Every structure is written in C-alpha cells, then in structure tokens.
Amino acid sequence: MNPRRWWILGVLCLTLLVLSVDSMILNLAIPSLMRDLNADPADVQWVLDAYILVFAGGLITAGSLSDRYGRRRLLVLGLAVLGGASLLAAFASLPWQVVACRAVMGLGAALAMPSTLSILITVFEEEERRKAMAAWSAVGMLGVVAGPTLGGLLLQHYWWGAAFLVNVPLSIAAIVAALVLIPESHAQARPADPIGVVLSIGGMTALVWVIISLPHEGWSASLIVWLVVAAVALTLFAVWESKTPHPMLPLSMFRDRDFTGASLSVVLLMFATGALELGLTQYLQFVLSYGPMKAGLALVPMAVAAAGFNVVGATLGKRLSDKTLLVAGLLVIGAAFGILATVGPGDGYPPVALALVVIGIGSGLGGPAAYTMLMGAIPREHAGVGSAVNDTIQQAGLAVGVAVLGSVLSAAYSGALPATVPEEARTSIAHTLELAATRGSAELADAAREAFVSAMSVVSIAGLLLSIAGTIFALVVVRGRTPAADRPKVDIIG
Template sequence: MLVVDNMALNVAIPAMTAELGADAQDVQWILDSYILVFAGLLLTAGSLADRFGRRRVMVIGLAVFGLASLAAALAGDPEQLIGARVLMGVGGALIMPSTLSILITVFDEAERRTAMAAWSVVSMVGLVGGPVLGGVLVAHFWWGAVFLVNVPIVALAVVAAVALMPESRGPWSKPDPLGAVLSVVGMVALVWTIIELPQHGSGTGTLVAAGVAVLALTGFVLWELRAESPMVPLGLFRERNFSGGCFSLALVQIGNGGLLLVVTQYLQFVLGYSALEAGLAFIPMAVAALVFNAVGAVLGRKVGNRVLTAVGLAVMAAGFQVMGSASPVVALALVGAGGGLAMPAAIAALMGAVPARHAGVGSALNDTVQQAGAALGVAVLGSVLSGAFTAAMPADAPGDARRSIGDALGVAARSGDAALAGTARDAFTTAMSTSFTAAAVGALVAAVVALVVLRDRPVAVDSAPVPVNA
C-alpha cells in the first residue's frame, strides 16, 4: 500500500495540479512533505514498536494512514492535501518498521528467508503496479481515487493483523526523548538537503539544512553512545553482517532511487510512451524479481547470504550498464532479477544480526538506510543526468533547451524545430548512459562489500521477543 500510493501519485500529478490550481511549489510540497515526515520518524517509530508492541503500532499506523488517505482524496486545495500527506507520512513511518520486525519475530530461521522473499516481491509489485493503477484510476475516475483506494486496503489489513498476527515487544527500557528529537531533526534536515541540492544548488537554505543535519545527527550518535537506555543501539553496527548489509543496501538504493526518475523520462520523452505504457514497461522487472526471489529463497539455503547478495548485485550492475545500449525491457529484467536475488539475502543477513528485543528499531535502521539511499540516488543521478544532458547539447542551442529534455522538447514544439527535438533525445540517451554507468559502479562496489564483509554464520540472539496475548 505504501509503495503503490507514492508511485500512483506521480501519475495523478497533472490532473491534480489542474483541478486544485496547484503551482510548482505546491506540487513539490505535496511530494516532499510525505517523505520528510516518513524518513524523520522511522527510527522513533521502530523504537515505539519495540516498546509498546509491533502489531499495535502497525495497526495505529494503518488507521492514521487510512484516515489521512481519505482526507487527501477529499482535499479541496493544495494546503489541505499537503496536511493530509504529512499525516500519511506519520502513518507510513509507524507501519513500515513494524512489517519487517514482525516477520523476524514470527518466523523461525528456516522460514524467514521465504518470508523475506515474499516481503520483497510485494514491495516490487507495488513499485511497478503503482503507476499502472494510478493511470487506470485517473483515467476512469478522478485524481483523488489514488488516495481513496487505500481505505479498503487499510480496513482489510487491520482485520488481518488482529486476526492473524501475534503481538510481540522487547523488554521494557527507559524512554529516550532527547534521542528521538535529535533523530527526527537530523533525518528531516538530511532528507531536505538531499531534495533541495539538485534543484537549488548550494544556496543559503540548503547550507543551513545541511548544517542542522550534521549537528543533529552528530549529537544523536554521541548521545546514543553514552545514554543509559539508548533509543537506537548503535552497537549493532559492530556486527559485520548488519553494517555490511546496511552499506550494500544503501549503495543499491542509490541506483534504484534514480532508476524510475531516469527510465520514465526515457520511455516517455525519447520513446514516446504514454504514462500508462511507461508503467506497463516495468512489468518485466517485477516478473523477474518475482521469479528470482523464489529462486533466491531456495539457493540461499545452499550458498548462503554472502554469495547470493554479491551475485545479485553483480547482475543488477549489468542491468544498469546495458540500460542505454540495449532494449529497456532486457535491462529492467536484469535489474529485477538481480534485485530478486540480492535484496532478500542482504536483508536476511542484516536482520539476522539484530537481537529480537531490538527487532523494531533494527528494521527501522534498515528502512532509514534504504530511504536515505533512495533519496540520495534521486539527487545524485538526477544531478549527473542534468549535467551530462547539458554537456551533450550543442552550445548554440537555446538556453532553456539545455536545462532538461522536457524543456528542450517544449522549445522544439513551440518553434517547430524537429532537429532540436532529435538532438535533445540523442543527448538524453547519452546522459542516461552516463547516469547508469555511475549506478552500475555503485552496485559493483556493493557486491564487493558483500563478499568482503558479510559472513554466513549463525548469530546469537540475546533476547527472545516477549509474547503478548492478543
């Protein structure tokens, strides 16, 4: 639900903008308000789940997300929609860490790998299905339907959680309010800096946000190291499977974060796909991920997380590298296959190193690393793409046309300059190849990290989850 909603929203933006009278700044806040709140609250939400019960926190998050989705669907102006998106970010932050922490406390070692594979497949299906579902809903109903569809899903999920999921929580510990405040401020400032940097450069606001992020996150680390009952046990990073898994996943998400940004523009601006056709083009990626998740769940028991993660990352690197030189279907299938092998194995290695009493905050750390990597990927690959596009355009091209392919095609359409449109498409293809070469390098580095750092060995669990009667 969380992944589908965010992907479907991208398709709904044109209709939503027209009906609500939203300007470019409103659209930016509609998109960014969710991710800022979501990323900022993840660590705190994971800690709350360990303290008060993982199922309970997830159900509360589902209720908040469902009510906020209803409010978003009925919003009459951009301000109301931004407020609803903020509440959706709160609900999403409460839901996401609980899902993975429930998996690792409910399933034993023999079942956990299959559960992780299913968890990854569902996320991938949501990633690809979001634009398709969004296109269908906007075409047949109105833009608010992309939010309204969440309400029955929330109702079903709450019933399933209460009926099927056992409750669990970690042992009681003292609250850590200072750690919570520092983590929220630091993560919000960090994500804001990453979002703003490619759009506005190193302006005063960006520099201030970066400074706040550095100070708050440094203060958070120093405080957590000396606190009697830290909200986040930073000692987890001394476990090589945890730190190696986090670093590998961060590098992968940097590539994945820019994948949709770049490929959707390529499919629509260069190949002429509609928004719905562009969404459908990602189906091979989802199918490959589904198939190789199943393959990985079987192979993982024989070859271990270390080798499977490295092989999957190498396959992803190959997919990134051929993105600009082969059919996008082939390249996306390779990325999906590699992700299907690597992601569940890396997450299994990472979460296998987390003591059961810290399942919630361990899951939140995993989610935070991936969210930061995805946001950084959009910023980094977006900047690489923009710079490479400008460099590939002729120096005598109009100034607006050298900024982005969207601007270039707009100038070409207004002036009737077909040659400029062709030049812009060629320049974008060149820039895309440069961007995905950078993503391929990141995936290969992640593969090396997996081989060197990860270890296939049982990890002692220092505390079992405390069961609570439903």
C-alpha cells in the same frame, strides 16, 4: 511456531503493498493536480517532499515505539492515519491542503512500515524466515509496478483524487486483517528515551531536507545551516545512544560486520536504483512516447523476474552463504546497468526489457540475502527499531541517489543538446519537447530524445560503478554468516 504465520505474512505483504503503491502512484497524478488546483512547481515539490520528510524523519522513532508499545498497534495506527489522510487529500481544494495531507500520510507510513518486517521476524523461525523475507521483498517490487499501472488506469477514467482514494479500501482491508490474524508483540518494558527521540527526529528531518533541497537550491547559506544542524543533532544522538542505559537505537548492532556490510551495500544499491527510477520513467514516456499506464506495464518484466528469483534466492540460501548471494545479486544488477548504458536512440523497448529482467534477477538473488543478514544481526527485542534502520537506510540511499544522479542526468542532458536550444528549455526533456511542439520542429524533438538517451547512458554507467563498489564492499566487509547470538525472548500477546 505460529500456525497462522503464512496468513500473517499475507497481511504484512498487503500492508507493504499499500505503502509501496502510495509512494509510486502520486507521480502520475501531478499534471492533473497542477491543472485542477492551479498548483505551481513549488507546490508540487512540497506535495512530493512533505511525505518524504516526515516519513524518513520519523522511521527510527516509530520503530522504537513499536518495540515498546506493540508492533501490531503501531501497524494498525499507521494504516489508519494513512487511510484517513488519503481520504482528506482526495477531496482537497487547495494545494496547501494536499501538502498537509501528504505530511500526515508520511507519518502514517512511518508508523506502519517498521512493523511489517519486525513482525515477520518475530513470527517466523530461522528455517522459514528467508522464504518469508523473499515474499516480502517480491511484494515491495510489485508495488513499484502496481503503483504506476493502477495510477494510469485510474487517471484515464477519474480525477486526480482517485490516486489518493485508492489507499482507503486497501488500508481498511489491511487493518481488519491485522486485527484478526496478527498477535501483538513487543519487547520487555524498558524506560523511554525522549532525548533520543528528539535528536533522532531533528537530525534525520534536517538531513532529509538537505538531500531533497540540494538539487533545486545548490549549496545555499540556509542549506549549509541545515546540514550543520543535521550533523550536530545526529552526532549528539550517537553520543547519547552510546551513553544512556536504555537506548532507543542500540549502536552495538553496527559492530556486527554482516549488519554494517549489508547495510552499506544496500545504500549503494538503492543509490543506483535512483538512477533507474530517474532514467527509465522519463525514457518510456518522453523518448518512447508511452502513456502512464503503458509505462507502468513496461516495468512488469522486472517485477516478474524479481518474484521468480526471490524464490530461487531463498532456495539457494539453504546451500550458499548470504555473502555469495549478495555479491552475485550486485554483480547481476551491475550487468543490467551495463545493458542500459548501451541503449541507443533507435533501439526502442527490447534492450530496456532485457535490462529490467536482469535487474529483477539480481534483486531476487541479492535482496533476501541482504535482509536476512540485516535482520539476523538484530536482537528480537529491538526488531522494530532494527527494521526502521533498514527502512531508513533504503530511503536515505534512494533519496541521495535521486538528488545526486538527478543533477548528473540534468547536466548530461543539457550538455548533449545543440547550442541553439535556449537555456530555459535545457532543464529537462519535458521542457525541450514542449518547445519543439510550440515551434513545430521535429528536428528539435529528435535532438531532445537523442540527448536524453545519451544522458541516461551516463547515469547508467554511474549505476554500474556503484554496483561494482557495493560488490567490492560486500566482499571485503561481510562475513557471510548470520551470528547465532543468544537473543532475548519476545513477549507475544494474543
């Protein structure tokens, strides 16, 4: 057992915090970026999408490379790429430069992310792994809060580039700590799978492009072509991986009911989380008129509850099955969406705070159990690509949730507005409030807030139904135990 394992966990958590903060902090900088760089909405969309496209498209390949060439090596390389691109982005003077830097940052994140979980499962033995995963999961939740809070603080005092510049010292600190504390680990040498790499990157990139473009374009001819490309590439990838003697992604993992059940439950959970991300961030800023920093701080109850109940979930995991904890967590999260569905225009923050606490409790109970089942089904020699599958599942679920539920939120909001509101002001609450300010109409502003609360209730009900669906799926599919299969030994160097 590695005597430095808890210090290593600290480095992995710092890396995860860098990646979580980076993905959350940018949203707050968008208004300043648009003003200072004369960026139009299409530029902004590319700034957001370039990162997601490269990140999600490269995860599985990066995870496979980490197993082959060294997980610490890929972790350090990813952090260096992310930090360097962030430094360049902070001083960009044109929108296309920011887009290019964001794409490179997505590559850095894809290289680093799979190693955070794969190193964890190679360093910790079975009896301590659940506790370590609980800490890892809690830090991921902390990033959701720390990103907006830190971003709000920086943007109150500095220019938009500070949102990128903050990544640099964090990345440097994580690189130094990784080189000092983390031993290198990799699987036994095996032939590369270049065909699998090409098909994986091509298929995932095309699929993510369809997901992020659908809310803006609808089912256009070009988008249908991209969907066909994604389907063909991913089908060929699955066929190839099942035939080749040295696959980058062993599809046998999906024959394990715990792995498949936990994976799809996480997809539904992340899909529902898209509803939370979409609704609450706008509710806090447009309905309650919170500034960016106050809106970030308003999410603190969720992070505190999640951190506390991650410990509770890890402790209960010694007495209860993973299946029981996963089902309990999904049900509790469903209850939180039920609370959000009842929020009225004049209720303010208290019921939202209660829902956030309940979501944190559910995440703390179910999160460590889901990750334990996912990673427990993966042979250690494939820890990197297995971690990448977990990351890809989460990103795909969240992206699809934001795309689909974003359309639901927009349609429900538009339908709840008075008929007198012009079409161009019906697309979002931000546009309606802008029109209300131009007209000096308090009545229109009130109608916009009421319509948004009504739309948020619709999306919250969707989140509730998805949580119930995830619960039913987990009850039917998951066996509730981690298979004690013999796993190949991992070579630890250093």
